[in-house]
Structure formats: C-alpha cells, structure tokens
Amino acid sequence: MSESHWLFLCRPGAERECAAELGERAGAGYCRLDKGAGWLSWHGFAGVPALPVFARSGWQVQASFSDLDKNDRISQLVALLPGRERFGRVFLEYPDTNDGRGLQRFLRGFRKALEKHLRDQQILVTDSPQVLHLFFTDSLNGFIGVSDTADCPWENGVPRLRLPAAAPSRSALKLEEGWLRLMSPSEQDVLIRPGQQAVDLGAAPGGWTWQLARRGLRVTAVDHGRLDRAVLDEWPVTHVSADAFTWHPHRPVDWLVCDIVDKPARTLSLMSKWLSAGWARQALFNLKLPMARRWDTVSRLLAKLQEALPDWDIRAAQLYHDRDEVTVLALPGPGA
Ligand SMILES: C[S@@+](CC[C@H](N)C(=O)[O-])C[C@H]1O[C@@H](n2cnc3c(N)ncnc32)[C@H](O)[C@@H]1O
Secondary structure: OOOEEEEEEEOOOOHHHHHHHHHHHOOOEEEEEOOOOOEEEEEEOOOOOOOOOOEEEEEEEEEEEOOOOOOOHHHHHHHHOOOOOOEOEEEEEOOOOHHHHOOHHHHHHHHHHHHHHHHHOOOEOOOOOEEEEEEEEEOOEEEEEEEEOOOOOOHHHOOOOOOOOOOOOOOHHHHHHHHHHHOOHHHHHHHOOOOOEEEEEOOOOOHHHHHHHOOOOEEEEEOOOOOOHHHHHHOOEEEEOOOOOOOOOOOOEEEEEEOOOOOHHHHHHHHHHHHHHOOEEEEEEEEEOOOOOHHHHHHHHHHHHHHHOOOEEEEEEOOOOOOOEEEEEEEEOOOO
8 A cells, every 4th residue: 555644733742642642553654743843744554544532633645835935825835736626615724833823814814815716716616525724834834635524624623612701611612622523413413412411520610511501401510619600590500519439320310521630540430430330321521641651541541441331432532622631422332
C-alpha cells in the first residue's frame, strides 16, 4: 500500500499523546510533530487511521503549500486543488496557539475573497458533502486536504457553542460538546430524551445539571457544595448533599454524568461499579489526567473499563473545553 499523509489537530501539548496512540493503533507508519504546535502529521501505510482520543480533527493531506505569493495566494492554492472535485464547505484552519489565533484576522478577509472565487469557478457548490481544508501554519505556508462533512463537521475540530447567560458555569459547554463529539445526531435524539432520569455526581455549581434539565431530564445532583439557586428553582432538580463515592440511587437511572476532580483510576472504578450494577444505563464522565504518560494512563483505564463491560461501546475524546482531562462516553452495546 502506498504512503498516505494525514494531518491531526489537537490541543497544543497533546501532540505526543496523539502520536503514541497512532503508533499503537494505526498500523505501519510514522509521525512528524513539534511539541506545542497544536498539530501533527501521520504518514501511514495501512489505510484510514481512527481519530486519536487527543485529536480534535483529522483529514488526509492532498498537497502542501509554501511561500505563497502574498498578492495572489488564491490562484496558487486553486492550482493545487485535487482534480475536478467539488466542495460543499471550505474550512480555513490554523493551530490553536497564540501565533495560530493571530491568523484569524487575515483569514476573515481571505475567506471572503476565496469563497467568491471558488463559487464563481463552481468549485464551491451547495450539494457536496466534501469539505476542503486549508490549514495555515502561517499566512503563506500550510496543507490542503479533503474530508467528508460527517467525519469533520467543525472547522478546526471545534463546534461553535454559545454559553447562555442562564448557565451556572462554563462547564455546561463541556457536557454539550461531549454529546456532540461522542454521539451522532441520531444517537443524541434517541438516547437523550425529556422525562429521563439522570444523576450528576459532583454537580456544583450546576452547569451539567442545568444542561440535562434544560433538555427535559429530571436530575439528582449529588455534591456537598451549593448548587446555583436558579437550577433548583427553575428545573426538576433534586440536590443531595452526599459523598458521590458512596451514594447510589434506589432505582436505575437513564444517565450518569460525573465531573469530579479526583484520581482517574478512582473515578473509573466508580463509573464501572455503577454501570456493572445496573444503577445507570449509560454514562458520560471526565477522567482527570496525570502530568506525564497521559496516553498510557488513558489507554490503560479505557481497557480496564472495557474489560469490566465487554459488550459496551466506550468512546473517549479530549474536548476543546477539556483541559487536563478527557471525556468518556459509555453506551450499552447490543449484547449488554
Ligand atoms: C469541577 S466541579 C463540577 C462542575 C459541574 N460539572 C458544573 O458543571 O458546574 C467538581 C465538583 O465535584 C465535587 N466533588 C468532589 N468530590 C466529591 C465527592 N466525593 N462527592 C460529591 N461531590 C464531590 C466538588 O464539590 C465540586 O463541586
């Protein structure tokens, strides 16, 4: 098989974690990375690599560009586009670093001119599922790639989420991003439904509880800390002041969510206990990461959970809103 080149975007500092996972799981190949760059390249010889837990987005590179002419970037880029392909969307991407974010202003102006040109040439059309990626390492250099919109739904791998003023904490965005990243739209429709029962362990001040409640779920929020008054007054939320590591419900609930800051192995055992005992039918939770050997820790803990729940579908990602943590989703498989 010939060599294929992939580009993965990640949180700056997570490049080695992505490389370690690709090295373990993507078959023959090698990585090129700079620590702190917010992206890395994978050169593989074994088909399409799965998106690593620590990556936000990944696509196959078709060409690279270097030293573009400042006065005519567009014609040079268009000359590098693959064949006669048509695209439904153009993503102008950049590393999530200070330098990368410094490109936003240039890209705003450039986007207008580029999209007009691509529409005029019928390269950008309304009925294509293909995404054209232009990744700029600076305003003159970068990579061109193509993906399917289902594989790369968001520019830079980051869904645009707005924090409503009523949300008790910014953490509310983490749960929303977790659902978007880890579940398909149809899974979200089927699995998150009004009237369901949820337990939120380590709930205060109440961002996740609020997120569940506004979708119509009834929430038991477990935390010794205080919940935002608005969550208790406006929604079907019950506050239980108890230790999340010993409390459990009398009847099974539909959802268990947990955002407790504790040792990841301890959180994982708690989640494993709940799901094995049938106290919750599905779960979404965070695992806080150690300073070093983060992929080793995540991979070992996910394997342990899978061993305890062999028929479950376990998915994980480091979200844009995650810092030193990864978010895990556990759904019962057909045999569970
Ligand atoms: C990061 S905060 C949760 C933020 C919350 N998800 C939100 O959206 O607002 C972690 C919470 O876990 C709680 N916590 C930590 N250990 C706990 C335990 N053993 N039992 C119950 N709550 C605990 C803390 O009191 C804290 O409120």
